[in-house]
Amino acid sequence: xxxxxxxxxxxxxxxxxxxxxxxxxxxxxxxxxxxxxxxxxxxxxxxxxxxxxxxxxxxxxxxxxxxxxxxxxxxxxxxxxxxxxxxxxxxxxxxxxxxxxxxxxxxxxxxxxxxxxxxxxxxxxxxxxxxxxxxxxxxx
Amino acid sequence: xxxxxxxxxxxxxxxxxxxxxxxxxxxxxxxxxxxxxxxxxxxxxxxxxxxxxxxxxxxxxxxxxxxxxxxxxxxxxxxxxxxxxxxxxxxxxxxxxxxxxxxxxxxxxxxxxxxxxxxxxxxxxxxxxxxxxxxxxxxxxxxxxxxxxxxxxxxxxxxxxxxxxxxxxxxxxxxxxxxxxxxxxxxxxxxxxxxxxxxxxxxxxxxxxxxxxxxxxxxx
Numbered sequence: 001x002x003x004x005x006x007x008x009x010x011x012x013x014x015x016x017x018x019x020x021x022x023x024x025x026x027x028x029x030x031x032x033x034x035x036x037x038x039x040x041x042x043x044x045x046x047x048x049x050x051x052x053x054x055x056x057x058x059x060x061x062x063x064x065x066x067x068x069x070x071x072x073x074x075x076x077x078x079x080x081x082x083x084x085x086x087x088x089x090x091x092x093x094x095x096x097x098x099x100x101x102x103x104x105x106x107x108x109x110x111x112x113x114x115x116x117x118x119x120x121x122x123x124x125x126x127x128x129x130x131x132x133x134x135x136x137x138x139x140x
Numbered sequence: 141x142x143x144x145x146x147x148x149x150x151x152x153x154x155x156x157x158x159x160x161x162x163x164x165x166x167x168x169x170x171x172x173x174x175x176x177x178x179x180x181x182x183x184x185x186x187x188x189x190x191x192x193x194x195x196x197x198x199x200x201x202x203x204x205x206x207x208x209x210x211x212x213x214x215x216x217x218x219x220x221x222x223x224x225x226x227x228x229x230x231x232x233x234x235x236x237x238x239x240x241x242x243x244x245x246x247x248x249x250x251x252x253x254x255x256x257x258x259x260x261x262x263x264x265x266x267x268x269x270x271x272x273x274x275x276x277x278x279x280x281x282x283x284x285x286x287x288x289x290x291x292x293x294x295x296x297x298x299x300x301x302x303x304x305x306x307x308x309x310x311x312x313x314x315x316x317x318x319x320x321x322x323x324x325x326x327x328x329x330x331x332x333x334x335x336x337x338x339x340x341x342x343x344x345x346x347x348x349x350x351x352x353x354x355x356x357x358x359x360x
Contacts, residue, residue, distance in 0.1 A: 055162070060195055060199060088210075089171070092217070096172060097173070098220030103228065107296065113303060114299070128313065131317065
C-alpha cells in the first residue's frame, strides 16, 4: 500500500518519539521480551554454569586428555537436560496439587511442555552420541 | 524399617564411588505428594538392576533414575486428569438430569450447585442416594459415566501419554546403550585375552625357545 507524503512524515515524527522503555524496570522487561525459555542459549556461554560444567566433566574423565572435550560435551548436554527439567518442574509446580488445578490449567501446562519437548529430544540425541564416542575413545 | 538415605548409606550400603556422591545424592525438585525418599528408593532399584562398574555406567545410572522419576510423574499426572474428568463428567450428568436444567438452562449457579453435588457423590457414592437414583433413571450408570469421562479426558491423556512414551523411549535407548557397551566391553576383553595368549605362545615359539605348541604350529 502506498501512503501519502504527509502520512509518511507523520509516521517518522511519531517514530522519533518512540524511543523504547525509559525506566529501569521497563528496560528490564524489554530485555526479556524475546526470551521464552532460554533453552537456545549455550551452556558454555553462561559463566554461572562453569563450575557445574567442570564438576560433571571431572566425573567422566579423571585426567585431562583427548577425551576431555567429549566429556565436556556430555556435561554440557547434561546441564541442558537439567535446565529442561527445571522448566518442566516450573510448569508442573504452577498447577499445585494436580487434582486441585482446573482442566484448562492442565491444558495450558501441556501446551507449554510440548513447546520444550523438541529441545529435550535434540539434546538427548546429542549426548547419546557423545557418550558412545567417549566410550569408543576409552576402549581405544 | 525406614532407610535413611544419607552420605554413609550411599557410600557403604549402595557402594557409590566418592566422586559420584554429589551427583548421586541430587534429587529432582519435588512436586506436592512427592518425597526424596521415594526418589532414592527408585535410584536404589536402578542401581541393583544395573550394577554399574565403569564411570560412564555410574553417570548413566543416575540419569536413568531421573528418567524413571519423570515417567512416574507423568503417570500421576495422567491419573489426576482422569480423576478430574470423572468429576467433570459426573457434574455434567447431574447438570443435565437436574429438573431446573430444562426450564432455566445451564446457568452458572446451577453448574456450581451440581458440581458441588458431584464432588460429594464422588467422595461418597452412597452419600446422596436420590442423586444417584436420578442419574440411573436417566441412563447415567457407572459405565456411561466412565465413557463420558473417557471422552472428555482422551485428548489430554493422549498428550501426557506422548510425553511418557518419549521418556520411556529415552530410558530404553539408554539401557540398550549400556547393554551394548557391556557386551562390547566383554568381547573386547575376550579378544585382548586371546591376543595376549597368542602373543605369549609366539614368544615361546621363537628360535631358541622351548618346543612349539599346537597353536604355534598352526600359525606356521
